[in-house]
Amino acid sequence: MFSLDRFYNILHSNLISQFNGGRSVYFHPFGTYQNTIFLNDQIDSAQSTIPFKYDTFWTNEKTFFHCYFFDQEPLYDTTSTVIEKSLLTTIHKLQARKIHLFANSEHSEIKQKFVKEHNFYDWYYFFHGFAALDWYRDFQYLNTTSFDRFDKVFICLNHLTAKYRSYRLHLVSNLVEQNLLPYGHVSLFADNWQSTIEDPANPLDNRARVKIYKNLKNTELPLIVDTDTPTGSLSAGVTLNTLTSALFHVVTETVYFDSKLHLTEKVFKPIVARRPFFLAATPGSLAYLKSYGFKSFDRWIDESYDLETDHYIRIEKITAELARLCAMDRTALEQMHTEMQAVLEYNFNHFYTTFKDTIVNELVDNFEGVLRQINVGRIPGNHSRYHQRFDLDPNYLDMVKTRLKQ
Numbered sequence: 001m002f003s004l005d006r007f008y009n010i011l012h013s014n015l016i017s018q019f020n021g022g023r024s025v026y027f028h029p030f031g032t033y034q035n036t037i038f039l040n041d042q043i044d045s046a047q048s049t050i051p052f053k054y055d056t057f058w059t060n061e062k063t064f065f066h067c068y069f070f071d072q073e074p075l076y077d078t079t080s081t082v083i084e085k086s087l088l089t090t091i092h093k094l095q096a097r098k099i100h101l102f103a104n105s106e107h108s109e110i111k112q113k114f115v116k117e118h119n120f121y122d123w124y125y126f127f128h129g130f131a132a133l134d135w136y137r138d139f140q141y142l143n144t145t146s147f148d149r150f151d152k153v154f155i156c157l158n159h160l161t162a163k164y165r166s167y168r169l170h171l172v173s174n175l176v177e178q179n180l181l182p183y184g185h186v187s188l189f190a191d192n193w194q195s196t197i198e199d200p201a202n203p204l205d206n207r208a209r210v211k212i213y214k215n216l217k218n219t220e221l222p223l224i225v226d227t228d229t230p231t232g233s234l235s236a237g238v239t240l241n242t243l244t245s246a247l248f249h250v251v252t253e254t255v256y257f258d259s260k261l262h263l264t265e266k267v268f269k270p271i272v273a274r275r276p277f278f279l280a281a282t283p284g285s286l287a288y289l290k291s292y293g294f295k296s297f298d299r300w301i302d303e304s305y306d307l308e309t310d311h312y313i314r315i316e317k318i319t320a321e322l323a324r325l326c327a328m329d330r331t332a333l334e335q336m337h338t339e340m341q342a343v344l345e346y347n348f349n350h351f352y353t354t355f356k357d358t359i360v361n362e363l364v365d366n367f368e369g370v371l372r373q374i375n376v377g378r379i380p381g382n383h384s385r386y387h388q389r390f391d392l393d394p395n396y397l398d399m400v401k402t403r404l405k406q
Contacts, residue, residue: 001356002404004030004134007127008069011103012039014400015367019390022065031072033082065390066098068120071105071127074255074262076164080114099390101370107288108260121370125363126292132268133356139272140352147244147274153326153333155185155246157225163203166196167256167315170208171280172223173215174319183326185246187225190216203257205312243273247333248325250318253281257311261288271351274344276300278318283309292358293350295343300336301325360404364397 002010008026016022016039024039070083102120104111105127115122156175158168172188175181193216196202197209204212225242243249249270255262260282267289270277276297279286286296286306296303305317325333371390 001130001133001137002406004131007130008037008039010404011363012067014403015364015392016065016067016101018392019065022067024067024069026069027072033079065101067101067103067123069103071103071125074106074258074260075104075108075111075114076258077110080110083114099374106260106262108258108262110258110260121373123370124366126263126359128264129268129292129355129359132265132272133351135265136268136272140348144274148337150245150247150337152185152246153183153328154248154250154322155225155242156187156250156252158186158188158190158252161188161190161193162196163199163201164255164257165252166202166204167208167280167311168252169193169196169212169216170204170312170315171250171252171319173208173212174315175322176215176219177211178319178323180319180322180326181223184250184322185225185242186223188221188223190221193221203311207312208315243269243275247275247337248322249273249275249277250322251277251279251281253279253285255282256280258282261285263289268351271347274348276340276344278321279306280315280318283307283314293355294347297340297343299343300340357405360401364401364404368392368397 008024012022012024016024026037026039027033028035028037068083070079073079100118100120101123102111102115102118103123103125105125107124111122114120156171158172161168168188169190172186172190175184175186190196193212197204197212251267251270253266254264261284263281263285267277267279267281271294278301279289284306286303290296301321302317305314305321308314308317328336371392374390
């Protein structure tokens with residue numbers, strides 16, 4: 001599997017650069033909006049990430065095929081502003097003469113509105129699936145004897161808890177209230193949790209705010225499982241011992257309150273550890289994951305939480321199932337774990353084999369779909385007036401798929 005460090009270089013080289021020296025733009029470092037980097041196929045691959053320059057990037061009349069990568073983080077109204085400040089002012093000046101792709105990793109109304117307002121072509125793929133395949137590639141070679149042991153019923157790792165991730169405070173407050181902390185490995189770094197729940201702009205339900213204050217005001221924080229110096233990359237930099245220390249994983253995803261589908265590498269941690277999991281995310285996220293071929297655990301737990309649109313009740317449902325599991329004796333839990341082995345093994349093998357094929361095929365096929373839209377002038381501006389078709393030979397696309405799957 002190719003390295004995530006060269007992800008944009010690889011996509012640019014194989015796809016974007018095929019059209020009149022097309023250009024690509026992305027943010028760097030990973031997960032930030034600090035620097036904008038552009039790629040040009042005429043630059044040597046070792047030197048292909050250089051500081052963004054408007055004058056060299058946008059004024060080349062022969063280069064009007066551009067790809068803007070915004071696939072690392074979810075798209076919010078606030079991040080739309082970041083994009084507008086960094087690129088769209090210049091884009092608007094040249095909109096009539098340029099073709100713009102918006103490479104992204106979410107399904108949402110806000111994205112649909114964004115691409116429509118700014119005349120972008122929508123190129124979707126599962127970015128964090130590629131990230132997980134890179135970051136967790138070594139787990140497939142580990143001795144699996146330790147996978148059978150666990151000393152807690154569940155593990156729930158939480159770092160950031162501000163605003164869109166504040167639902168994690170609600171979840172942990174439930175664990176405190178129902179005395180479930182002794183049954184789990186729970187981390188919570190929440191130095192400013194009081195100001196978080198007092199913020200009127202926070203999407204938390206008032207019922208959750210009351211519960212958080214009641215249960216966390218006398219709780220000694222932070223709760224620490226693996227490290228007392230968490231970093232932004234902690235979700236990827238985990239050890240096998242941490243991942244297998246409990247039976248169930250409670251995956252607290254980046255996005256929870258919105259009506260969008262956007263999953264990160266977090267959901268793949270229990271999969272590579274051969275563990276069952278709850279997915280605390282937006283409604284439909286579990287079904288979204290299953291659409292990529294993974295199996296869930298509805299034979300053993302109530303997964304109706306995935307259909308619950310009330311954000312407060314969704315956490316309550318997850319907590320209720322955790323409480324039920326924690327009330328089971330060790331023998332029953334071990335029997336459940338034994339019964340799950342076929343599903344756990346399937347998910348593990350699927351991740352390292354057919355899943356990669358699936359997301360590579362999706363990425364390339366969706367890119368080809370964008371080209372078809374361009375060729376028929378499917379957005380305002382009718383780019384087909386250039387009397388140039390944007391096609392790639394099917395044999396070439398098959399070759400790209402094969403290359404990316406290696």
